[in-house]
Amino acid sequence: MDEMTRITVGGERPYDVLVGRDLLDELPPLLAGADQVAILYAPPLKAHADAVGRRLAAAGRRPLPIEVPDAEAGKDIGVADRCWEALGAAGFTRTDAVVGIGGGAVTDLAGFVAACWLRGVRWIPVSTSLLGMVDAAVGGKTGINTGAGKNLVGAFHPPAGVLCDLSLLSTLPAVDLVAGLAEVVKCGFIADPAILDLVEADPARAADPDGPVVRELVERAVRVKADVVAGDLREVGRREILNYGHTLAHAIEKVEGYRWRHGHAVAVGLVYAAELGRLAGRLDAATADRHRATLTALGLPTGYPADAWPGLLAAMRVDKKARGSRLRFVVLDGPARPSILDGPDDDLLRAAYAAVAR
Numbered sequence: 001m002d003e004m005t006r007i008t009v010g011g012e013r014p015y016d017v018l019v020g021r022d023l024l025d026e027l028p029p030l031l032a033g034a035d036q037v038a039i040l041y042a043p044p045l046k047a048h049a050d051a052v053g054r055r056l057a058a059a060g061r062r063p064l065p066i067e068v069p070d071a072e073a074g075k076d077i078g079v080a081d082r083c084w085e086a087l088g089a090a091g092f093t094r095t096d097a098v099v100g101i102g103g104g105a106v107t108d109l110a111g112f113v114a115a116c117w118l119r120g121v122r123w124i125p126v127s128t129s130l131l132g133m134v135d136a137a138v139g140g141k142t143g144i145n146t147g148a149g150k151n152l153v154g155a156f157h158p159p160a161g162v163l164c165d166l167s168l169l170s171t172l173p174a175v176d177l178v179a180g181l182a183e184v185v186k187c188g189f190i191a192d193p194a195i196l197d198l199v200e201a202d203p204a205r206a207a208d209p210d211g212p213v214v215r216e217l218v219e220r221a222v223r224v225k226a227d228v229v230a231g232d233l234r235e236v237g238r239r240e241i242l243n244y245g246h247t248l249a250h251a252i253e254k255v256e257g258y259r260w261r262h263g264h265a266v267a268v269g270l271v272y273a274a275e276l277g278r279l280a281g282r283l284d285a286a287t288a289d290r291h292r293a294t295l296t297a298l299g300l301p302t303g304y305p306a307d308a309w310p311g312l313l314a315a316m317r318v319d320k321k322a323r324g325s326r327l328r329f330v331v332l333d334g335p336a337r338p339s340i341l342d343g344p345d346d347d348l349l350r351a352a353y354a355a356v357a358r
């Protein structure tokens, strides 16, 4: 096994994010004391879920595999309910645990199922997508989508540990790997500009799942997220910076019926947020332009239909950062200087949309 990196996420319930290759043997010790372990997985990850189940069984735990629909279709209250029924039928107690193996959608669902069962049991995400490793599996935000909007139902429920097994990325479709880079680029703009230098130096290497650049990007992005959530698990303050680009992104996902990749929506949302910062007089034009250039170099989308604006504005009104009728956006005052733009008027919001309108 390559050397494993351990990144501790501090806070009231500290845990470690393990980054490396062939890490599945690290899972059973993290679940010491559990009799049963539910393993939530979507069909594309069945083989990996079976491998997890075999390791847990060998370590004396009873695996309970639960197949759920793939991607955003799994982040649904009916699916969560089906999982709770399975836990009930199996007699799951407070010492039992939940593992979610998959991309961010499955780990968001698994964490939510664990957060609600008996008001909170232990859970561990085994992240198999780049986006999951750098973002979704870390930080304890769990949840599902509703007709009203993205992630509107959920809980803060930190995991007992996180596995970022880079060897699992070899089967991730390239388009999903690149989508994950949007969140990595986000971390570059809000906190760690070295990430941007790395990506821009060789975008193809940044998207090579077996290369050293991906590993460095994962570790850097996880450190950014760990640092932020350690001090603000429940997003009462600084954690909002991780939502950079997400106000428009979540609106796009809702308007698209959750059929757009989250990372693609975030890429468009980042270009929009940069322009908003520029028009508000906060961000210099060169840094704003760098958003589009970097994301385009990676092959990420940066545009959305012009006539979609009214629907997007309506969808943005249910953003969790809103306060009453006042929308709030994360913008940049400069590289690695995120701040809040509180209550921008609709004219400014529409003007910034010109940067992405096609």
Ligand SMILES: NC(=O)c1ccc[n+]([C@@H]2O[C@H](COP(=O)([O-])OP(=O)(O)OC[C@H]3O[C@@H](n4cnc5c(N)ncnc54)[C@H](O)[C@@H]3O)[C@@H](O)[C@H]2O)c1
Binding pocket: 042, 044, 045, 070, 071, 072, 075, 102, 103, 104, 105, 106, 108, 128, 129, 130, 131, 132, 135, 136, 137, 138, 139, 140, 141, 142, 151, 168, 169, 170, 171, 172, 173, 176, 179, 180, 262, 263
């Ligand atoms: N909780 C958080 O803090 C947080 C942060 C960021 C994103 N998210 C959520 O994460 C989700 C997006 O995550 P995502 O980009 O991983 O999408 P995803 O979970 O939908 O996965 C994308 C696709 O890749 C497949 N896949 C994943 N790993 C694979 C592998 N190793 N081999 C083959 N196929 C694989 C999945 O089955 C799916 O079809 C969104 O729902 C978003 O809201 C949550």
Ligand SMILES: O=C(O)C(=O)C[C@@H](O)[C@H](O)[C@H](O)COP(=O)(O)O
Binding pocket: 135, 139, 141, 150, 151, 183, 235, 239, 240, 242, 243, 246, 320
């Ligand atoms: O962890 C956070 O905090 C984030 O905002 C990270 C985002 O990348 C992620 O998409 C998150 O799920 C969005 O949170 P939400 O509270 O706006 O649903």
Ligand SMILES: [Zn+2]
Binding pocket: 135, 183, 246, 262, 266
């Ligand atoms: Zn995100």
